[in-house]
Amino acid sequence: MTTSYPVIRPARPDEYDEVARIWMESWVSTGLDTASEALLTKLRDRVYREVENGWSLFVADDGGRLAAMLAINIPMMYLDMLFVAPEHQGCSIGRQLLAFTRIVLPDEIWLRCVRENEKAWRWYEREGFVYEREALEPAMGRMMKYYRWKKAI
Structure with a gap:
């Protein structure tokens, strides 16, 4: 590197x-x-x-x-x-x-993380993303945490 x-x-x-x-x-x-x-x-x-x-x-x-x-x-x-x-x-x-x-x-970004991938979702939270909801992703068979970041006005 x-x-x-x-x-x-x-x-x-x-x-x-x-x-x-x-x-x-x-x-x-x-x-x-x-x-x-x-x-x-x-x-x-x-x-x-x-x-x-x-x-x-x-x-x-x-x-x-x-x-x-x-x-x-x-x-x-x-x-x-x-x-x-x-x-x-x-x-x-x-x-x-x-x-x-x-x-x-x-202005705005949406994303989702696998609930068990705590390292990732905690990182997004530290980076200003706000937890919105949790839902099962049928194609993956995993619970997903949904996040949103919105530009400060």
Whole structure:
């Protein structure tokens, strides 16, 4: 890893497989799942599908190595995914991606976190997101915590 901050830029289609790998490794680092070829395939397929369905997909490029992924649904004001590769966690890349998201969505941002991923939702709360509700996500079979950030007037 370089000593400067990574560059946030749009992901290229030839990087989608690497984006899926980062997503899987970061998700697995929460302890909520186990790495597997099946999980990687599922996430890879989802990256392609979600980009077709409106994701604006960004990466944090650390000198040619991808350090993180960020997926935003701009029309819905929704931060859908923010995952930092385990070897880059704790280096403020998440904060950099969140600051970037606030530039793209300057007035309001919605997101959700898996309830069991306490590290993530506590981080979003520290970053000014307000808990709105909790609901079961049928596709995942997990309880999700929904959050909103609104620009101070």
